[in-house]
Amino acid sequence: MTNPATTVIRVNLEMAKEVAQEWERASYQELSAYCLEILKEIGFSTTELPENLQSREQQLNFITGFASYAFGEVLNVQTIS
Template sequence: MTSPVMTVIRVNLERAKEVAQELEQASYTQLSAYCLEILRQIGCSDTELPVNLQTREQQLNFITGFASYAFGEVLNVQSIH
């Protein structure tokens, strides 16, 4: 039997990977700006990226993780109604 929770997680991860793939062609400046916007949305007021978001790979991982979480929240809210 497949767990419904695992199905949701898999869907979220797949959509998050799609977002990351779309951004792989983005410039470093665009990725940095996107990461800063995510940080602002979650309450951080810094104008520079933290040390752990300096490389392109770190930025893509951060964006993918955030997208997975965000899509999870949307799917969880939809499944309640």
């Protein structure tokens, strides 16, 4: 049996872009520290950034993605079969 309701997350890209623009002015150390804070917030107990978050571009993308999710609006949408 399929679940008749599906959870959909609509992200707020405008707010996420604003966050990204603010962080573009940050130093590499500030970006790294914030990425570590985000990782801790979502349950990772690490003191070093993973391999896929070593570059400034990767870190900015991660922060923007997290902001998109954080500012998202969760909706329950009824699906019709």
